[in-house]
Amino acid sequence: MQWYMKVLRQYADFTGRARRTEFWMFVLFNAIAIIILTILDNLLGLSSSSMGGGSIVVTSGVLTGIYQLAVLVPSLAVGARRLHDTGKSGWWQLLALIPIVGAIILIVFWATDGHPAPNQYGVNPKQDAAMPYQPGQPYVA
Template sequence: MQWYLKVLKQYADFSGRARRTEFWMFVLFNILAVIVLSIIDVLIGTATFTATSTGFATGGGLLTSLYQLAVLIPSLAVGARRLHDTGRSGWWQLLALIPLVGAIILIVWWATEGTPGANEYGMNPKQEMAGGYPQGGYPQQQYPQAGYPQQQDQGGYPQQGYPQQGGYPQQPGYPQQGGYPQQGNQTPQA
């Protein structure tokens, strides 16, 4: 639901990039909303529901039509941002005007993973949500990742976790635990 609301908050924002999750969750909630509103339209009599020789047919309902009109711009915006994530212009959505073939091409592009790293449309949305680390997430303590140097403990084995940074100088006479190196030949004072 948070992905659906995120798209609605960016109602007419055609700039930037959108993750696959954001796009497809929005599509899923739209489909569910149209189904529920179509049922309500039939129940209150604002749509027709008739049996045909090949199945059932429904006529456009008032609530369903109003909903689809309300989400038209956010749908186009999230579709454009999703295409931006794959490195394509949002204008490629005009392929939908080509019957069947255009829709198939767009579905394939929308399902394709986005370009890693930044592209001409902005940062990778996976990296933005994860804090900007290169692999799309924070360094894990159990699994060393490329680009994050591992320190070695006194036995020569790599330590897991974040690399240690320098800190404040230690008191003279106490063992150095990381931080700034001691200056000169200092002796402990009693």
């Protein structure tokens, strides 16, 4: 839960790096919240169903929609910070616009371990804070 709250506290912080734990714990708690809110929407009669392509039923609810709008910016921010940890720009998240293939590539990027040394986005979040780092200087172990 601390990782979820950490992401929410860094609401629109697209700078720095995020560990895999921070990213995936946010994704987990986000998914749990969406499931719970979808159930509440259905129980309270706040959801509407529509037929999608290929007769897939798409359900959208008021509470779920409000929650998803509220966490949109933090989700993008933690995704960008996670990509920064692997040495990639946050703009790589635009791959999500490519159906299926884009999502698979992003999952691989997000699951990849970060660079052990500082990169252009900051110090390794796993690294001890006692080791100072000056941007633009090479990492010396």
